Amino acid sequence: MKNILVTGGAGFIGSAFLRHMVAAYPEYNIICYDKLTYAGNVDNLLPVSDEENYRFERGDIADRRAVQRALEHYAIDTIVNFAAESHVDRSIIEPDAFIHTDVVGAYILLDEGRKHGIERFCQVSTDEVYGDIEVGFSVEDDRFLPNSPYAASKAGGELMARAYHVTYGMDIVITRGSNTYGPYQYPEKLVPLFTTEAMDDRPLPLYGDGKQIRDWLYVDDHARGVDCILHFGKTGEAYNLAGENQRHNIDVTRRILELLGKPASLIRHVPDREGHDRRYAMTAEKARALGWQRQYDFEDGLAATVGWYQENEWWWRKIKTGEYLEYYKRQYTERLASIR
Numbered sequence: 361m362k363n364i365l366v367t368g369g370a371g372f373i374g375s376a377f378l379r380h381m382v383a384a385y386p387e388y389n390i391i392c393y394d395k396l397t398y399a400g401n402v403d404n405l406l407p408v409s410d411e412e413n414y415r416f417e418r419g420d421i422a423d424r425r426a427v428q429r430a431l432e433h434y435a436i437d438t439i440v441n442f443a444a445e446s447h448v449d450r451s452i453i454e455p456d457a458f459i460h461t462d463v464v465g466a467y468i469l470l471d472e473g474r475k476h477g478i479e480r481f482c483q484v485s486t487d488e489v490y491g492d493i494e495v496g497f498s499v500e501d502d503r504f505l506p507n508s509p510y511a512a513s514k515a516g517g518e519l520m521a522r523a524y525h526v527t528y529g530m531d532i533v534i535t536r537g538s539n540t541y542g543p544y545q546y547p548e549k550l551v552p553l554f555t556t557e558a559m560d561d562r563p564l565p566l567y568g569d570g571k572q573i574r575d576w577l578y579v580d581d582h583a584r585g586v587d588c589i590l591h592f593g594k595t596g597e598a599y600n601l602a603g604e605n606q607r608h609n610i611d612v613t614r615r616i617l618e619l620l621g622k623p624a625s626l627i628r629h630v631p632d633r634e635g636h637d638r639r640y641a642m643t644a645e646k647a648r649a650l651g652w653q654r655q656y657d658f659e660d661g662l663a664a665t666v667g668w669y670q671e672n673e674w675w676w677r678k679i680k681t682g683e684y685l686e687y688y689k690r691q692y693t694e695r696l697a698s699i700r
């Protein structure tokens with residue numbers, strides 16, 4: 361492993377992975393390959409932008425020629441695929457981009473990776489492929505029952521990765537992370553949306569009864585988990601990267617408000633997300649056996665995260681303009697109006 365292409369590296373988790381890898385492995389050349397969609401942000405990479413072992417290349421993973429050029433130009437031997445459309449609510453409004461990137465893009469990366477003799481391909485996937493887990497905990501061999509267009513597209517991408525391993529003998533590993541939170545997360549997801557909205561004393565649109573359960577994982581723990589699986593994962597295998605830290609959405613929301621010193625009256629129970637999964641829960645035993653262990657507990661991780669958004673308004677205020685406001689209006693205006 362020497363020349364690593366990190367796709368989607370300008371996003372939330374991909375940039376945490378890049379910041380970690382660039383510092384931890386000066387002997388690797390690490391190339392970020394990112395289309396810079398609305399969710400991609402070069403500000404996330406400022407901490408590494410001057411490092412010797414880091415390069416940035418703008419490109420779409422579904423653009424075969426651009427992928428070929430990047431693989432050849434940088435003599436890539438390893439690919440870590442974070443690139444995705446990642447927001448469930450957007451996938452409900454308009455699934456097209458999810459099929460383009462999460463399915464077709466993953467396929468093109470795999471196909472070109474195989475043709476260029478890539479030594480290892482790590483596909484970053486999600487606990488959402490297991491679907492709604494009423495009781496118990498998902499383990500890696502459980503069946504897939506994805507419920508949103510996002511979850512189905514991620515399942516498609518990772519099944520293609522599996523097929524490339526079985527059919528062509530490609531060296532593949534897969535990670536399935538749980539709900540990730542931390543600095544540099546685009547403020548459309550629960551934690552950064554509610555933190556930044558509450559800072560401005562705006563209403564927090566909590567879907568349905570707020571009793572849905574998510575398993576929360578701090579972003580640096582997720583990044584180190586992908587590093588661990590990339591280096592030590594057994595070929596052809598998938599690994600859950602679980603926070604093992606399940607919380608009701610309403611409790612996460614209340615805690616954010618407490619940390620900010622804001623009143624619970626900002627919470628609005630708005631009409632639910634369509635097809636909303638009630639609960640995700642996985643065990644991380646298989647990844648633990650390879651030496652991965654999350655380091656942050658939720659209380660510390662959430663306090664650090666909320667503190668980061670308080671200290672870094674320069675980062676998120678400029679995002680909350682233009683396209684973001686269009687999306688916000690489409691997603692929330694009617695929902696919020698319906699409960700007044």
Ligand code: NAD
Pocket residue numbers: 367368369370371372373374393394395396397398399400401419420421422441442443444445446447460461465484485486487514536537538539540541546
């Ligand atoms: P994100 O939306 O913050 O970032 C996605 C990145 O991919 C952006 O930089 C974007 O510009 C880039 N991108 C999108 N389409 C592209 C394309 N066609 N070609 C090249 N680049 C493209 O996402 P995230 O939250 O950082 O998630 C990263 C990965 O981790 C995704 O694969 C996601 O499915 C997975 N995941 C996320 C979570 C979570 O809680 N956020 C949990 C488990 C797994």
Ligand code: DAU
Pocket residue numbers: 446447448449485486487488537538539540548549550551553565566567568572573574609633640
């Ligand atoms: O579980 C892993 C997944 O976690 C990742 O694969 C996805 O990329 C990531 O976006 C995340 O998906 P969720 O749908 O769980 O995350 P989100 O932050 O959108 O929502 C978390 C919970 O909060 C979910 O139950 C929906 C609820 N929610 C979310 C938003 C944005 C609200 O109640 N109101 C909101 O406005």
